[in-house]
Amino acid sequence: MKAKKQINLYILGMVLAILTFWLFAQSMINIIPTMQKDLKVSSGVLNISTSLTSLFCGLFIVVGGGIADRIGRKRITYVGLIISIIGSLLIIAAREPVLLIFARILQGLSAALIMPATLALIKTTFDKSERQRALSYWSFGSWGGGGVTTFVGGLIATYFDWRLIFVLSIIVSAIAMVLLRTIEETKISKFNKKRFDVVGFSIFVLALLVINVIITQGQELGWFSITTIGLFITSIILALIFIFYEKSRKHQFIDLKLFKSKPFTGAVLTNFLQNGIAGTIVVANTYIQLARGYTAFETGLLTLGNIVALLLMIRVGEKMLQKFGPSKPMFLSIIIASIGMSSGALTFLPNFTYLVVVFIGFLIGGIGIGLYATPSIDTLLENVSDDKSGIGSGIYKMASSLGYSFGIAISTAIYSTFSVLIHDIHLAGAIGMLTPLAFGIVSIIILISTMYEKSLKAKLT
Incomplete structure (x- = not known):
């Protein structure tokens, strides 16, 4: 009984550790108007700072997973929580854009350490039945945390000071550290001492930063301007250079051999798109506040x-x-998630009816996202060895963070662009909120070509 109680405390500690990410990442989506008024910064600065945490988490999370495998998953979880506390303190003190952006980058780095380290701890600490239960609760924080913090962030920003959100994040981080203090450390006992792939990592970071600039700043730069076209060509060149460079290396920044497993590949890519579907909620939140006055x-x-x-x-x-x-x-x-999260596209409906439809749609979207979480993560962990559980988890969570970041960036870019082109905020909102359907279609194609193909072969043999 005592062992069971201790296991539950460890699981709770991991859930709280990853919940800190959503407290400072997702909550900002719902408090942008309040922060803009208080800090007197442009919406462009706040939009960039909102996506920066997910972007930097995605950029460094594979590195974080690799470091956790080597140095220790528990130790890296603690380092991530400490960085999270520092980032929250800086946001509380921020009075200018530079400090705000720096703090958001720190928070992204903290999540890049916490996410893969806690997943790897689950893989190496629990047996199969306990692992699946732990993954379900881990998903409560990873997926459910987004919805909880959107609500909490809106409540605090409306009736209190928005900075209290980050005070809460500090408290949650401290509690997580206490709960995980006695969990057994796990790491690779023997590993090849190899130089970190600095060149490959740098190319990867540059490519994603260029793509992010195109998506977030395309409207202001002009979608067909020389600058935007130049950035687009640059991103393609960098992506090709990265692929060819990594193939020529023995020790790669991203272990491409893991993608030889089709279930692993399917879990990673559909996870990217499922998070993209979840990230499109920012358009609904923005539209409802600006166009409907809530x-x-x-x-x-x-x-x-x-x-x-x-x-x-x-x-x-x-x-x-x-x-x-x-x-x-x-x-x-x-299917359920993409249809549910697209419900906000029915902007022709009158206020009350529209809100009812959106509420039901978000509920349906929640059903889809909830069903996806544990099967997806378990598929990934089943198809990666213990010595690569950290880096495998890092790749999975990189897909999560980048998918969420690009989901926000793409849907808001579509919404903003059409708002300017057609001068109709309702129609622009509808177009922006159809993004989940596009993500869902692509995701289904990937799932069929990876995981269903394996199931069909197994039946035939």
Whole structure:
């Protein structure tokens, strides 16, 4: 009984550790108007700072996973939590854009350490049945945390000082450190001492930064301007250079051999797109506040159904995984999530009816995201060895962070561009909120070509 209680405390500590990411990442989505008024900075600066945390988390998370494998998963979790506390303190003190942006970068780096380290701890600490249960609760924080913090962030920003969100993040980080203080350290006992792939990593970072600039600043630069076209060509060249350079190296920044496993590849790519679907919620939040005149708190209330459904369905996804395997619940979840999160596109509806439809749509989206979480993560961990669990988890969470960041960037870019082109905020909102459907279609194609192909071959043999 004592062992069971201790395991539950460890799981809670991991959930709180990853919840800190959402407290400072997702909550900002719902408090941009309040922060802009208080700090007197442009919306462009706040939009950049909002996506920076997810972007830098995605850029460095594979490195974080590799470091955790070598130095120790528990130790790196603690380092990440300390950096998270420092980042939150800087945001509380921020009065100018430079400090705000620096703090957001630090928070992205903290998440890049915490996410893969805690996943690797689950892989190496628990047996299969406990692992799947731990992954479900981990998903509560990883997926459910987004909805919870959107609501909490809106509540605090509307009735209190928005800085209290980051005070709360500090408290949660401290509690997580206390709960994980006795968990056994795990790391690779023997590993090849090799130089870090600085060149490959640098090319990778530059390529993603250029792509992010194109998406977030394309409207201001002009989509067909010489600058934008030049950046687009540069991003393609950098991507090709990265692929060819990595193939020529024995020790790669991203272990491309892991992608020889189709289930691993399917889990990573669909995870990228599923997070992209979740990230498009920023358009709905922005549209409802600007076009419909609701407060951040009132907008946050619309996500309550999403939160409840997501949390409930995570355990259902775990049971479906155990009964049917991962492919069926993942396929079903992608369809449900993409349809539900696109409900905001019905902007022709009158206020009350529209809010009801969006609430129900977010609830349906939560069902889909909840069903997806555990089957997807378990598929990844089943197809990666213990000595590469950190870097494998890093690649998975890189896909999460980059997918969420690009989901925000792409959907808001579409929304902003059409707002200027057609001068109709309602139609622009509808177009922007159809992005989840596009992501869902691509995700289904990837899932069928990776995981369903393996299932079909198994039946035939």
